[in-house]
Amino acid sequence: MPSCTGCKVWRVQGISRCPRSPYPSHSGAAPSSTTTAPTLAARADQSLAGLAPGYFARVMVTGIVSVGVRTAGADGAALVMLVLGVLIAAVLAVLYIARWIRHRDRMRRDAKSPESAFGYFTVVAACSVLAVGLQAEGFGTVSVVLLGIGAAIWIGLGYGLPWQVLMTRDGEPILARSNGSWFVRSVASGPGRGPAAVLG
Template identity: 75%
Template sequence: MPTSATMSPSLAARADQALAGLAPGYFALVMGTGIVSVGLRMVGADGAALVLLILAALVGIVLVVLYVLRWGRHPARMRADAKDPETAFGYFTIVAAASVVAVGLQQVGLGTASVVLLGIGAALWIVLGYVLPWQVLMARDGEPILARTNGSWFIWSVASQSLAVGLSGLEPSSSAYASLLGLFTVMAWSVGTILYLGIAVLVILRIVHFGITPRQFEPTYWVAMGALAIAVVAGAGIFAMDSVPMVDAARGLIGGTVVVFWCFALWLIPLLAGAGLWRHLIHRVPLRYTPSLWSIVFPLGMFAVASLRLGRVEHLPLVEGVGDVGLVVAVLAWVAVAVGLLMTLLRGLHGAKG
């Protein structure tokens, strides 16, 4: 009779199984950790901010290795994810993660490393921005697309805005470079804003026509709020950039939108929180760790950063106070999800040894 040891899959087999199922949006872990670090530095908690920035960078490196291994061992799974409307846009978390870490590096004076990361992020944004929508919309798998539209689609907008945030923080070395930088920064902000509007229409149509069940209301819907918040941060960054033709042409429009975006993001928070209660308390959907929970941490952290920045730029103490409270909430959310991740990893290791 086989023993429990022989019946249990080996550690290598379990690791390979986990690698095969690695979520396309797992870089949201880096995004959430990075933006909380940025927020903590804004309020003077430099030590904690540095720890989280280092952690975000290390986790990012580990995830890059894991994604490369997954491509080598399970290319069919990665291609399937890239065609699936419910998972494909999660790959844009790679772009956003690179940009958020780049912003953190700017805060600590590592400008060269920041430029390198933004360059990688921009290259991926261009490639993924054409390849993934083509795969989802043109290389169909035979199932309806609108019924499978979800909150992860907003990550496409977030990726664009994250580049705008990072680019707006660079210090150009010449007027020609400044003009080019201004052009790309405004373009990234504009593309992200238009994408948000289009995706919002699709998500609303999906809910109106097909409805949404408690289990379908996943944490990625919080990205709808986070995308607005990052547009505020990017817009404020562009507004503060040096005078160049493209920035001057867009400054008035962008400056007028950031307050509207912030207000709508604030309005969405009770709606999203209420939907979460509807999902978990009323309909008893189990609250357990999933990678998509990082899609709540990042929007909360980004809203806090947006509030702090908007409040300081526009001299709005109430908005800045909202940012202080929001940052506390974001830190608590980060701790809760991080504990969930650690417990999941420990259970997996224990199961493998058993």
């Protein structure tokens, strides 16, 4: 990068100005007017860092639709929705693992935030709804594995997360920052969606 050392400095209206820069006199390198655009990898990493805890709601609602249309007798449509839900869950699982590896502090902050923490309960509901659908398709072993994952996460989040949120001391009132996502805990525990649904 060019330097002002030894260059001819113009004086415009009493202000020293370097011909290499539109800015007033400076020392060292001339400021650059170009901005480097973030790379694709950098943009992907930024998106990963901002991945919200509640994205498993996509899996949850897809699985619920699958169970609903199966109840109505549309087994083919139910299978399509179930496969779609499994694929979405697989992609999200990879993304959340990658986020834990690269942006662990962000995930911990989300788990303490009243605005976002309860979104993690969508993982429980997603596991349970997929387990119901897979059991109906004859995949009993996979269904039980998902049931175990959902139950383990529910136990950890159900007792640890609310306490962690309520004990957060960041200078702002907790209840004033509550929102509808707090009801996801009830959704993840309710009949037909919680871990007990698979056994029912």
